[in-house]
Amino acid sequence: MLLIPCPWCGPRDESEFRYGGEAHIGAPANPGSLSDADWADYLFMRNNPKGWFRERWMHAQGCRRWFNAVRHTVSNEIAAVYRMGEPPPPAPGPGREGET
Amino acid sequence: MRRYSILSLARNALSHHQGWPRLWRSPEPRRAYEIVIVGGGGHGLATAYYLAKEHGIVDVAVLEKGWLGGGNTGRNTTIIRSNYLWDESAAIYEHALRLWEGLSADLNFNVMLSQRGVLNLAHTLHDLREGARRVHANRLNGIDAEWLTPAEVKAFCPIVNVARDARYPVLGATLQRRGGVARHDAVAWGYARAADARGVDIVQNCEVTGIEVSGGRVTGVRTTRGAIGARKVAIAAAGHTSVLAAMAGIRLPIQSHPLQALVSEPVKPVLDCVVMSNAVHVYVSQSDKGELVMGAGIDAYNSYGQRGSFHVIERQMAACLELFPIFGRMRMMRSWAGIVDVCPDASPIVSKTPIGGLYINGGWGTGGFKSTPGSGWVFAHTIARDEPHPLNAPFSLDRFATGALIDEHGAAAVAH
Numbered sequence: 127m128l129l130i131p132c133p134w135c136g137p138r139d140e141s142e143f144r145y146g147g148e149a150h151i152g153a154p155a156n157p158g159s160l161s162d163a164d165w166a167d168y169l170f171m172r173n174n175p176k177g178w179f180r181e182r183w184m185h186a187q188g189c190r191r192w193f194n195a196v197r198h199t200v201s202n203e204i205a206a207v208y209r210m211g212e213p214p215p216p217a218p219g220p221g222r223e224g225e226t
Numbered sequence: 227m228r229r230y231s232i233l234s235l236a237r238n239a240l241s242h243h244q245g246w247p248r249l250w251r252s253p254e255p256r257r258a259y260e261i262v263i264v265g266g267g268g269h270g271l272a273t274a275y276y277l278a279k280e281h282g283i284v285d286v287a288v289l290e291k292g293w294l295g296g297g298n299t300g301r302n303t304t305i306i307r308s309n310y311l312w313d314e315s316a317a318i319y320e321h322a323l324r325l326w327e328g329l330s331a332d333l334n335f336n337v338m339l340s341q342r343g344v345l346n347l348a349h350t351l352h353d354l355r356e357g358a359r360r361v362h363a364n365r366l367n368g369i370d371a372e373w374l375t376p377a378e379v380k381a382f383c384p385i386v387n388v389a390r391d392a393r394y395p396v397l398g399a400t401l402q403r404r405g406g407v408a409r410h411d412a413v414a415w416g417y418a419r420a421a422d423a424r425g426v427d428i429v430q431n432c433e434v435t436g437i438e439v440s441g442g443r444v445t446g447v448r449t450t451r452g453a454i455g456a457r458k459v460a461i462a463a464a465g466h467t468s469v470l471a472a473m474a475g476i477r478l479p480i481q482s483h484p485l486q487a488l489v490s491e492p493v494k495p496v497l498d499c500v501v502m503s504n505a506v507h508v509y510v511s512q513s514d515k516g517e518l519v520m521g522a523g524i525d526a527y528n529s530y531g532q533r534g535s536f537h538v539i540e541r542q543m544a545a546c547l548e549l550f551p552i553f554g555r556m557r558m559m560r561s562w563a564g565i566v567d568v569c570p571d572a573s574p575i576v577s578k579t580p581i582g583g584l585y586i587n588g589g590w591g592t593g594g595f596k597s598t599p600g601s602g603w604v605f606a607h608t609i610a611r612d613e614p615h616p617l618n619a620p621f622s623l624d625r626f627a628t629g630a631l632i633d634e635h636g637a638a639a640v641a642h
C-alpha cells in the first residue's frame with residue numbers, strides 16, 4: 127500500500143485516497159472552435175509514462191481535498207506533492223530503479 | 227516441426243524422452259524483415275502465426291524483451307468467454323472463441339481448453355437487469371447464453387452461498403456453457419512453435435527502444451540487439467502499448483494499471499466451473515493442479531511496477547469468502563500483478579495509425595487472454611492487407627474522434 131503525504135494532513139495510507147489520474151489537463155478555452163480531433167485529445171488521450179508522472183489524488187477519508195503528486199510509475203516513489211493551483215515542480219532525475 | 231502424436235509419444239518413451247526437439251529455434255535477429263512484431267505474448271505470437279498461415283508472409287520477426295509469455299500471458303487467470311454486450315464485441319470475441327475450439331488441433335499443441343462454463347453472478351437489481359439484457363443480446367448474436375435463477379445457480383455450483391440474508395445475495399446469474407479456461411503458457415508456446423515452423427524468427431531478450439520513422443512511414447526499430455529494418459512494425463506490447471506508441475510520437479487513450487491475481491494451496495476438486503462477480507471484484511476457478519486461481523480489480527493508480535497494493539486483494543478475498551464460505555480455512559500461496567492497458571470504453575484498439583506501416587494492437591486491459599486467437603487473426607489481416615478486417619474496423623483508433631465508442635464496462639470493466 128502506498129504511503130501518500132497529503133499536503134494538509136501529512137502521510138496517510140493509500141486506502142484513504144481516491145485517484146484522479148493525470149494532472150494539469152486544462153479545459154479548452156474555446157470549446158466552440160474545437161475540432162473532433164481536439165476534443166478526442168482533451169477527453170480521451172492521456173500521457174502514460176513509464177517514469178515520473180504528475181497526477182491528482184483526493185484525500186477522500188481525510189480532509190477531502192484534491193492535490194497533485196509527482197510519482198514514479200515503476201518505483202512508486204513520490205518526489206513531491208503540491209496544492210491545486212501551485213505550479214508543478216520540475217521533473218526529478220531518474221527514479222530509484224534507474225528508470226527514466 | 228516434428229508433429230506430436232500417440233506414435234511419437236510412444237517412440238520417445240523408448241528413448242526416455244531425451245530426444246524431443248526444441249519447440250522453436252532462437253536465431254540471431256537479421257538486419258531487416260518485412261514485418262517486425264513487438265511483443266512475444268500471446269497476441270504477438272498469434273499475429274505471427276496467422277501472418278504465415280493465412281497470408282503466406284513468413285519474413286517476420288517477433289521481438290520480445292524478456293521471455294515468451296512472461297508478460298500478461300503468463301500472469302492472467304485465463305478466463306475465456308464471448309458473452310459481451312455490443313454487436314461489435316460479440317463478433318470479435320465469438321470469432322476468438324471459435325478459433326479456441328479448434329486451436330489444439332490447429333497448432334498440434336494441447337492448449338488445454340476446458341469449456342467448463344462461466345457464471346456471472348448478479349447481486350443487485352441493476353446487475354440482474356444488466357445480466358438479463360446481456361443474455362438476450364448474446365442470443366440475438368447467436369452466442370450461447372442462459373439466465374439462471376438462484377436455485378439453478380446452486381444446482382450448477384453448489385458451493386456458492388445463495389442464502390437470502392448473505393452479504394452479497396445471489397439474485398441470479400448468466401451462464402455461458404462454452405466459456406471456460408485454458409493453459410496460458412501453452413498458448414504462447416503452441417503459437418511460437420507453429421509460427422517458428424513456418425519460418426518466423428522468434429527473438430527473446432530483445433527490447434525495442436525506438437521506432438524509426440521517415441517521411442511519415444516506419445522504416446524499422448532500434449533494439450538492445452541493434453537496429454532492425456522493417457517495412458511494417460506491429461505493436462502487441464499489452465501494458466507497454468503507450469510506451470511503444472510514444473516512441474513514434476503517438477498519444478493513446480490508454481492508461482496502464484497493475485492487476486493482481488493469486489492462487490491457493492492445491493486442494494481436491496471443489497469447483498468445476500468459473501464463477502465471476504463484477505460487483506465485488508471476484509473471479510475464481512480451480513486449476514488442474516487443484517489450486518484456486520483468483521483475481522482482483524485493477525489498482526487505481528497508473529503503474530508499470532508489476533506489483534499492487536495489499537488492500538486490493540484483501541478486499542477481494544473478503545468478498546470471495548462471503549460468496550464461498552467453504553474457502554474460509556484455505557491458505558493463499560502466491561500473489562502477483564501484471565500491467566494492463568485500459569481504454570476508456572473498456573474495448574481494445576486494433577488499428578492502423580497515422581504513420582504508414584505502423585499498427586497497434588492494445589488496450590485489451592483486463593480481458594485480452596480470451597481474445598488471443600481472434601486478436602492475432604484480425605491483426606494479421608490488418609497488417610497484411612494494410613486495412614482492417616470488418617471484425618476489427620470498429621476497434622480503430624479514430625473511434626475516439628468520431629465518438630463511436632464501444633462501451634463494454636458492463637461486460638468487461640472489472641471482469642475478465
Ligand SMILES: Cc1cc2nc3c(=O)[nH]c(=O)nc-3n(C[C@H](O)[C@H](O)[C@H](O)COP(=O)(O)OP(=O)(O)OC[C@H]3O[C@@H](n4cnc5c(N)ncnc54)[C@H](O)[C@@H]3O)c2cc1C
Nearest residue numbers: 265267269291297298299302303305434564594595596642
Ligand atoms: C492478473 C491478470 C488476470 C487476467 N485475467 C484475464 C482473464 O481471466 N481472461 C482474459 O481474457 N484476460 C485476462 N487478463 C488480461 C490478459 O492477460 C491480457 O489482456 C493479454 O494477455 C494481453 O496480451 P498479450 O498476451 O499479448 O500480453 P503480454 O503477454 O503481456 O505480451 C506483451 C509482451 O510485450 C513485451 N514487451 C513490452 N515492451 C516491449 C519492448 N519495448 N520490446 C519488446 N517486447 C516488449 C512484454 O515483455 C510482453 O511479453 C488478465 C491480466 C492480468 C494481469
Ligand SMILES: [Zn+2]
Nearest residue numbers: 132135185189
Ligand atoms: Zn488530507
